[in-house]
Each structure stands twice: as C-alpha cells, then as structure tokens.
Amino acid sequence: MRLSTRIGLAVGCTVPLLVLASGWLLLQLVARDLHRAEDQHLRQRATALAPDARALLRATANGHPRAADTRERQLFSAALDVGVRVTGAGTDVSGGPRPGPSVTLPPRAAGPVTVRDGARRWRALSRSVRSSGAAGTLWVFAPDTADRAQVRLVRRRVLLTALLAAPLSGLLAWGVAGGASAPLRRLTRRTAGLDPRTSGVRLDHRPTGVREVDELAATVRTVLARYDEQAARTAEALDTARSFSSAAAHELRTPLTSMGTNLDILAGHPGLPGPERAEVVTDLRREHARLQGLLVMLRELGRGDLVEAEAFRAVDLSDLAEAAVAEARRGAPDADVRLDAPAGITVHGWPPGLRMLLDNLVGNALAHGRDERGRALVRVGVRGLPDHVSITVDDHGPGVPPDARGRVFERFLRGPDSTGSGLGLTLVAQQAALHRGSVTVVDGPDGVGARFEVRLPPDGGGLPGRRDWLIGTAGADRSQSFPKDRP
Template sequence: MRLSTRIGLAVGCTVPLLVAASGWLLLNLVGRDLHRVEDDHLRQRAAAVAPDARALLRATENGRPRAADTRERQLFTAALDVGVRVVGPDATYSGGPQPGTSVRLPDRVTGPVTVRAAGRSWRVLSRPMQGPAVSGTLWVFSPDTADRAQLRAVRRRVVLTAVLAAPLSGLLAWGLASGASAPLARLTRRTAGLDPRTSAARLDHRPTGVTEVDELAATVRTVLARYDEQAARTAEALDTARSFSAAAAHELRTPLMSMGTNLDILAAHPALPEPDRTEVLTDLRHEHARLLGLLVMLRELGRGDLVEAEAFRTVDVSEAADAAVAEARRRAPDAGITLAAPPGLTVHGWEPGLRLVLDNLLGNALAHGRDPRGRARVEVGVRGAGDQVVITVDDHGAGVPAGSRARIFERFQRGPDSAGSGLGLTLVAQQAALHRGSVTVTDAPGGTGARFEVRLPSGGGALPGRRDWLIGTAGANRSQSFAKDRP
C-alpha cells in the first residue's frame, strides 16, 4: 500500500471520530450550561412562590376555602413561566406547564433533577414546606430546554458531518499526501536504476525543501560512498592477497630449493661424514629460520596494508619503547641496550605497528650494528619535538653507505652477509607512512655506526588512501621520499 493511500485511510478514519467526539463534547457542554441556567431559574421561582405556597397550605389546614382560592391564584400568578404543584396533607394544587399527575416524582430531591413523561423532559425542583400549622411539599417544573428539538437536530447534524467527513477528508489527505510524497517518488525512480556493481553512476540529488526526502537522499549517497570505499578496500585486499601469494612464492622458492637440495644430499648419502652432515643440518636450520622469518614479515606487511582507522588509539610511545627494549635485552643478553624516554609522550596510532617499528629497528641494530669485536651497543631515544614524537636508534657498526640509504627500505633488500628476510626495514617504512610520519637513516652522532630516526605526528592524521607495500610499489616510491624528508 502506498504511503499516500495509508495517509488517506488514516485521516479518513480519524477525522470522523474527531468530529463525533468534538460534537459529543460540545453537546454535553451546551446541555450542562442550559441545565445550569434552568436550575438557577427554578431556584429563583421556588424562592419567590414559597411564601404563597405556605399561605395556601395554612389556609387549607385552617378550613378557609375562600382564602385558599385567593392564595392559589396568587401562587399561580407568582409562578410566571414555571409549573407549580403544592402537595398538602389533604389536597394538591397544581398549575402551569408540568407532567401529568400520573407521573411518579422522586421521593427525596436535594437539587434539580430530570423527569421524563410522554416523550418530554422536565427539570424538577422540590422544597419542603415546614412550619407552624404548615406541612407539605412545593414542586416547581420547567421544560428541559437541553433536550429540545434544536439540540436533537444538532446531534443529527454532527452524525451526518462525521459520516461525510470520512470520504472527503480521506480524499483530501490522499491528494495532499500524493503531492507531498512526489519528491520521494522521484528519488525512488532515480535510485532504482543505480547499481554500484555494474555502473559508476551515483545519485544526483537536488534539494527539494522536504527535510525527510533530502535526509534520505543524503543517506543513500552516504551508503553508496561507503559501498565504493568498501569495494575499493576489498579490491586492495584482493591485490594484497595476490601480491602476498606472488611474493611468498618468489621469496620462498630459494630457501625451499636450498632445503630440498640439502635433504637430497642427506637422502642420497646416508653415510655422509659427520662434519659434512653437520654442515648440511646447519644450512637446513638457517634456511628454516629464514623461511619462518620471511613468512612472519610478509604477514605483518599484509596486516599493515589492511589495518583500518578504527584500530588507532592513543599510544604511549615511551611505554612501547620500554617494552621493546626489555624484549631485545631478553633476546640478546650480551648486548648493551640503553633507553632514554621521558614518560607521557603519546601519539594517535596503531600500537602493534609502533611495536613493529621499535622491534625491527632494534633487531636491525643488533644484527648489523656490532663493532669489529662483535659487541653490540645500542642507544634508543624517544623525545618530543613540537607536534612530533621522535624515535632514534643508534648503533656502533659499520653504518649505511650514503648511496644505499634509500634502497634499504625497499622489499627484500639484504646485505651480502644478512640472514634476514629483507623486510624488516620495509615494515618500519610502511608503519611510518601509515602514521603519516617519516623514517631516515644517517650516521650516528659519534661518526661510527648508523642512526635510524622515525618522526611521528602526535595527533596522527587520515590514513593513506592506497597502501601496497606488500605489492612493492609503495616501498620503492616512498623510501625515496623518506630519504628526502630528513629535516
């Protein structure tokens, strides 16, 4: 059922009920007002004729018929437009408009009441006549104007109006609702042909002046925009998954082939000398560790490419650095790792991503930052710089040549003696970009070793539109910009 039809039916049913209810209320209020006027008039007439009624009863009880006739005429003259009935112990006197004597009157009346007789209604008021040598009851009658033919006619007209109001109000409401819902119908026609799966066309809505329709159009446009956003994110996720498969297949092929070769050697030479066997097993363990590390790094790159803004919150960088340093000390108890991080330095970021930055920078320093005697000394610092938080990791190794400082953030860039996956620093660059920050590598302050510096805005910012570090283009393009962004 259309909205206009529903409104028409609702109004068509409601209006006659309202008319009938209003008519009933009006008639009751008018009847009550008329009764009040009649009752006041009855009380005034009763007070006016009460002395004559007492005199009539007194003359009757004293046996003076001539005086009684005189008092009776005076009583009816004083009654004017009301009916009067005086009931005594031995006689009853009545005159004026009133119900017949066969109509039974109430036994005790404290105020005006209505009495019906022969299709008519009367307002009746009684007054007891008590006093010296007087005993009886005075009854005063007045036609009930609240039940006259005029009010009955008004009652019939109210009913007729309610009956006519049903179709007329329903049709009028249907017409008005049809006109009011015309913008909604036009919006329905425009949105009916939209298919975000097959077409890039979107809703072109102009304000109609109808708040509900404009709000609905804005909601539809928001839903379509969210659909486009989610479709783009889904496409990115599919690209990431494909890239993950391609990268994993490419990078895992070498360690798997090496492991296969070593296994073939062990299978073909069961009596292999112990030194050679130990060497083969050592290679297998290294390739296995490299394989696991590579899978972990690829997984973390994929997580960074797919993280949503809802995962970001306020992160205490000092606490994250303290936890990362404690974990590094546990992994490398022979290394000297120091931390200078005042408390309270926070950023709006993704806590797992910031831990990846710290863990990978520390892992890189422990792997490549040892001095010629093989000792590792690493200084980690966290400080505030205006609206930024700066993380520095210094080592005392051979450092990074100036010509290689841009390339080390690309995927699978490993040094000649590196046993890593080549993705650790790529993860650092990815997370810096994800947090709208930057990462650079320079010489350490003492001139020996390397300093990695990550700058993160304290307030954060919007996430980058497209993230394809796992595919590889983001790392290749952005690593150059990170090297140039060094302040």
Template sequence: MRLSARIGLAVGCTVPLLVLASGWLLLQFVARDLHRAEDDHLRERAAALVPDARALLRAGAAGRPKAADTRERALYSAALDVGVRIVGPDGSFSGGPQPDSGVPLPARTGTPVTVRAEDDSWRALARPVRTPLATGTLWVFAPDTADRGRLRLVRRRVLVTTVLAAPLSGLLAWGMSAGAAAPLRRLTRSTAGLDPRTDRARPPLERTGIAEADELAATVRTVLARYDEQAARTAEALDTARSFSAAAAHELRTPLMSMGTNLDILVGHPGLPEPDRTEVVADLEREHGRLLGLLVMLRDLGRGDLVEADAFRTADLTEIAETAVAEARRRSPGALIALDAPAGVTVRGWESGLRLLLDNLLANALAHGVDARGRASVTVGIRRADEWIVLTVDDDGAGVPECDRERIFERFRRGPASAGSGLGLTLVAQQAALHRGTVTVGDAPGGAGARFEVRLPAAAGELPYRRDWLIGTAGTYRSQSFPKEGS
C-alpha cells in the same frame, strides 16, 4: 496500506468521535443554560402564587365555596404564563398548561425537575403550602422549550457536522500526509534500482523540511557509505592476500628449490661422508630459518597494510623501546645495547607496529653494526624536537654508502653478506609512513657506523594515503582518521 491512507483512515475515524464528544458536551452546557433561565422563571412565579394558594386552601377547608371560587380565579389570573396545580386534602385545583392528571409527578422537591408526558416535556417546581386548617402542595409547570426546541436544533447540527467531518477530515489528512510522504517516495524511487555492488550513484543530499524524511535519507546514505567502506576494505584485503601469495611464491621458490636439492642429495647418497652431510644439514637449517623469517616478515607487512584506524591509541614510546631493548639484550647477550630516553614520551600510534619498527631497527643494527673487534654496539635514543618525536638507532659498523641509503628500504633488498629476508627495513619504512613519519639513514655521530633516524609527529592526525608494501607499488587509498582518546 500506504502511510497516507493509514493516516487518512485514522483521522477520518477519530475526528467524528471527537465531534460527537464535543457536541455532547455542548448539549449539556446549552441544556443547563436554558434550564437555568426556565427554572428562575418558575421560582419567581411560585413565590408570587404561594399567598393565593394558601388563601384558596383556607377557603376550601372552611367550607366557603364562593370564597374558594374567588380565590381560584385570582390564583389562575396571577399564574399568567405557567400552569398551576394545588393538591390538598380535599382534592386538587389545576389550571393553565400542564401535564395530564394521570402523569405521575415526582416526590415533593424544592428544585425544578423535568416531567415527560408522551411527546411533551415540562419543567415542574413544587412548593409546600401550609395553613392552620389544611396543608397542600403548589405545583408550577412550564413547557420545557429547551428540550423541544433549541436542543433538538443543536443535536441535529452536531449529527450533520459529524457526518460531514468523517469524509472531509479523512480526505484532508490523506492529502496532507501524501504531501508529507512525497520526500519518502522520491527517496524510494532514487534507491529502488540502486545496486551498491555495481552502481556508485548515491541519493543526493537535500533538505526536504520534514525531519523524519531527512533522517531516513541520512541513514540510507550512512548505510551505503559504510557498505562502500567495507567493500573498499574487502578489496584491500583481497589485494593484500594476492600480493602475499605472489610475493611468497616468488621469494620462497629459491630456498625451497635449494632445500629440495639438499634433500635429494641426502636421499640419493646414503653413504655421503660425514663432513659433506654436516654441510648439507647446516645448509638446510639456514634455508629453513630463512623461510620462517621470510614468512614472518610477509605476515607483518600484510598486517601493516590492513591495519585499521581504531587500532591507533596513545602509546608510550619509551616503554616500547625499553621492552624492545630488553628483548634484544636477551637474544644477543654479547652485544652492548644502550637506551637514552626520557620517561613518558608518548605518540599516537599502533603499538604493535611501533614495536615492529624498533625490533627490526635493532636486528639490523646487531647484524650490520659490528665493529672491528667483532662486537656489536648499539645506542637507542629518543628525544623531542619541536613538533616531532625523534627516534635514533646508532651502531659502530661499516655504515651505509650514500648510493644505497634510499634503496635499502626497498622490498627484498639485501646486502652482499646479508642472510636476512630483505624485508626488515621495508617494515621499518612501512611503519614510519603509516604513522605519518619518515625514516632516513646517515652517518653515526662518531663518524663510524650508521644512524637510522625515525621522525614521528607528536600530535594526532589522519593516517596518510596507504601503500601496498607487499607488491611495492603506490596506491591512492582513502585516508583514515585517528580515533579519539578513550574510543
């Protein structure tokens, strides 16, 4: 059943009940008002008739028939428009409009009551009449016009109103609810044939003036927007997975072929001299380490491509740098690694990504920052510069030629003597871009060696347009907003 039909049926059933209840209350009020007027008249007539009734009882009790007849006529004349009945010890006297003598009367009462006799009803009031010789009761009667006339008219009108109110109120409620449900019908038509997988059309944003319909339309748009966002994330994940598999297949082919060749040599020449065997095994170990490093780097690139906005929090860059330096010292105990950073320098960022950035910068400096004595000396610095947080990593190596300072951040770019995967500095560039920053390379302050400088914004903001770093091509992805503190 449609909503408009439900509302019309509910109103059509409720309104007649309300009309009946209101009519019943109205009847009670009207009857009370009419009875009040009749009862006041009965009290006035009873007060005027009591002296004549007392005289009539005295004459009857004294055995004076003529006097009794005279007093009875006087009583009836004084009654005017009401019926009178005197009930005494020697009989009763009655005259005027009143119920038949066979109609039972209530017990003596000082308030007016209703007495019913077949199709007629009467208002009756009793008054005790006392004399030294006899005691009786004076009854005064008046037709109950409230019950026979006006109340019947009111009752009929209430019933007619009830009969008419049921269909009229139902139709009116149906019409009003149908008009109110029109925005819902339009929303239904606009979304009935909508397939979010193939159709990019969305319900228009329009105000209907009906809060529930506008809220439902906003909810539908929100659900579709979330679907679009999730579909975009799924597409990004699929693209990253394809890029990962393509890059892994391309880059792993050479080390795997080399490892296969070395294994064939070991299997095909069991009597290989020990120096040659040692060289082949060492080559296998190098290729194995290269494979592991390459897979780890590819995994980290994929994580950077898929990172979500809710992973960004307020991170203590000084603390991250201290942890990264401590780990680098543990792995390279012969190197001299210094840290110059004030306490409590924070940025808005992905903590794991910032640690990747520092680890790869330190690894690059330790690998290529060896001085003439064969010792690596690295200095990590953090400082504030206006609206930027500047992170520097200096080494005492041969430096980077100006012609190669842009290309070293490209994917799989390795120097002639490098044994790495060629993805370490690519990870650094990815994380810098992901945090809305930049990374550059220049000469170290002493003139010898290289300085890698990363600038990160100190204030929070939106993530930039992302890039698929696994395949090395720019893509115009949506921008993401940083979450609020504590979210």
C-alpha cells in the same frame, strides 16, 4: 499502496473522527450552558414560590380547606412557566408542566436533577419548606431544554458533516500528498537505473526544497560513495592477497629447495657422520626459522596495507616504547638497551603498527648494530616536539653507507650474510607512511653506528596514509645488496 493513497485514507478516517469529537464536545458545552440557565431559573422560581407553599401547608395543617384552596390557586398563579408540586403531611398538590404522577422523584437533593418521563426529560429542583409546625417539600419543574428539537438537529448535522468530511478530506489529502510526493517519484526514477556494479554513473540530484527528499538523495549518494569505497578496498584486498601469494611463492622457493636438498641428504645417507649430520640439521633449522619469519613479516605487511581508519586511536608512545625495550632486553640479555622517553607522549595511530615499528627498529639494531667486539649498545629515544613526535634508535655498529640509505627500506633487500626476511625495515617504512610520517637513516651520535629516526604527526595528519607496500613494491629488485650491518 502509494504514499499519497495512504495519506488520503489516513486523513479520510481521521477528519470525521475529529468532527465527531468536536461536535460531541460542542454539544456537551451547549447542554451545560442550557442546564446552567435552566437551573438558575428554577432557583429563582423556587425562592418566589416558597412563601405560597408555606401558606398552603399551614392552611392544610390548620384544617382550613377554603384557605388551602385559595393558597393553592395563588401558588399555581405564581408558578408561571414552571411546574410545581408540594408534598407534606396530608398534602400533595401539583400543577403546571411537570412529569406524570407515576414518575418517582429522587430524594431531596441540594441542587437540580434530571428526571425522565418516558422519552421526555425534566429538570427538577426541591426545596424544604416549614411553617407553624407544618413541614413539606416544594418541587419546581421545567422541560430539559438540552434535549429540545434544536439540539437534536444540531446533533444530526454534526453526524452528516462527519459523513461528508470523510470522502472530501480523503480526496483533498490524496491530491495534496500526490503533489508533495512528486519530487520523491522523480528521485525514484533517477535512482532506479543506477547499478554501481556495472556503471560508474552516480546520482545527480538538485535541491527540491523538500527536506526529506533532499536528505534521502544525500543518503543515497552517501551509500553509493561507501559502496565505491568498499569496492575499492575489496579490490585492494584482492591485490594484496595475490601479491602475498606471489611474494611468498617467490621467496619460499629458495629455502624450500635448500630444505629439500638437506632432507634428501639425510634420507639418502643414513650413515652420515655425526658432525656432518649436525651441520645439515643446523641448516634445516636456519631455513625453517627463515621461512617462519618470512611468513610472519608478510602477514604483518598485509595487515598494514588493509588497516582501516577506525582502528586508529590515541596511543601513549612512551608506554609502547617501554614495552618494546623490555621485550628486547628479555630476548637479548647480553645487550645494553636503554630508553629515554618522558611520560605522556601520545600520538594518534594504530597501536599494533606502532609496536611493530619499534620492535623492528630495536631488533634491527640488535642484529646488525654490534660493534667490533660483538657488543650491542642500543639507545631508544622518544621526544615530543612542537610539530611532530620523534622516535630515534641508535646503535654502535658499522653504520649504513650514504649510497645505500635510500634503498634499505626496499622489500626483500638483504645483506650478503643476512638471515632475515628482508622485510623488517620495510615494515618500519610502511608504518611511518601509514601514519603520515617519515623514516630516515643517518650516522649515529659522534659519527659512530647508525641512527634511525621516525617522525610522526601527533594528530595523525588525516590517517591512514599510503597502504600499498605489499602491492606497490612487488617488483622490487631483491638482487641488490649492501653491507651486512642491515637486513
């Protein structure tokens, strides 16, 4: 059912009910006003007739029939336009317009009441009268004007008006609603041909002045924009999955081949001497660890490429750095890892990503930042500056040559003796870019070792940032190498 038809039916049903309710209320108010006027008239007449009623009761009680007849005529003459009835001991006289003698009057009440005589209604007022030992009740009556023909006529006209209002108001509401919903029909026609799966055409809506229609158009545009965004994110996810499988297949080929060779040696030479067998097993364990680390790093790189803005929140970087340093101390008890981070330094970021950044920087320093004696001295610093938050990791290793500093963050780039995956520093660069920050490598303090510094905007800078590290660097040249102090 169309909206205009629904509105027409609703108005066509509601208006007659309103007319009936208003007519009923009007009739009640008119009846109350008429009763008030009648009751006031009855009280005035009862006050005027009370002396004659007392004289009539006194004459009857004293046994003076002629005087009683005279008082009765005087009572009826004074009654004028109302009916009257006097009842008492041995007395029951009535005259004028009144209910029939068969009508049972109610007990004496404090105010006027309504009594029925067949189809006719009367207003009745009782008044107690006493005189010289004689007591009785004076009743005065008047027709109930609220039930007169004029009031009944008004009632019929209200009903007729309600019957006529139903179709007329329905048709009028249908016409008005049809005109008001015209912008909505035009919007429906414009959106009916939109198919975001096959076309890039989007809704071109001009304001109509009808707030609901303009809000609906804005909602449709928002939904289509979200569809486009989700479609783009789905395409990115598919590209990331393809790149993940391609990179995994490429990088796993060499260690798997080496593991297969070692397994063939063990299977083909069951009598292999102990030292040689131990060497083969060691190679297998090393390649297994390399495969496991590579898969973990690729997974984390993929997570960073697919993270959504809803995952970012306020992060206490000092607490995060303290947790990363504590973990490094447990993993390398022979190393000297120290932290300089004032409490309460916060940034807007992705907590798992920032933890990966810290873990990989500290792990890189522990693995490749040892001095000539094999000692690892790592210093982690977190500082809050006016325009950014700085994370520094210093070591006392050989350092990074200036000509290699621009390439250390490339994917799968390893030193000649490195056993890592070549993705640790790539993850650091990814998270820095994701948080709209930067990462650089320079000489360490006093020219010894290397310093990795990450700078992050404290408010996030419109997160997230670049998210194509697994896709965009798929063609990185892994044949490049640099000194073994970096993975």
